Amino acid sequence: NAGVTQTPKFRILKIGQSMTLQCAQDMNHNYMYWYRQDPGMGLKLIYYSVGAGITDKGEVPNGYNVSRSTTEDFPLRLELAAPSQTSVYFCASNRQGADGELFFGEGSRLTVL
């Protein structure tokens, strides 16, 4: 039981490049989330999904896209990377009705130069 797995752990991008952060969970959770964490700013929700085929915007969705074709996977796509997207990205999941108990991955540190 691996929990929530994120890849890659580290990545450096040039301005204007695109990439996909991968997230997979093996707990059969319906709900999945992407947060970004910046120093002193807490965790801000980018996108979330309540099940396969359903996604919704969070607080800071601009510059990102997501898809949810399976229960297990929830990739985050960065289009035209900008320095403001330099951050640590966390994927999380929980079962329906878990009232907030999230299981987080170990994070993906992205630097845009």
Add this chain to the structure above:
Amino acid sequence: QQQVKQSPQSLIVQKGGIPIINCAYENTAFDYFPWYQQFPGKGPALLIAIRPDVSEKKEGRFTISFNKSAKQFSLHIMDSQPGDSATYFCAATSGNTPLVFGKGTRLSVIA
């Protein structure tokens, strides 16, 4: 728009001390208030949580105090240890809406 305000931003205590981290919220629809603990290089992990029908909850050395009328809740760590050094986040949610997090408190416990 910050829905959960957390303070202080950082905190240094000596081993055995009782650090207190405070959070305040505005949305009266919130009905679940968890605290998450994050060690460097790791994702946050659930530490303890409370619902507004109780004023206090203890789990080991960790205690949440909840004041519904003031819309505030706090985390107390009894007999703090160097291993408690981490970043702590309060959060809130109503039903199945995504968690809203505070900005975090970096705690250092020095021997």
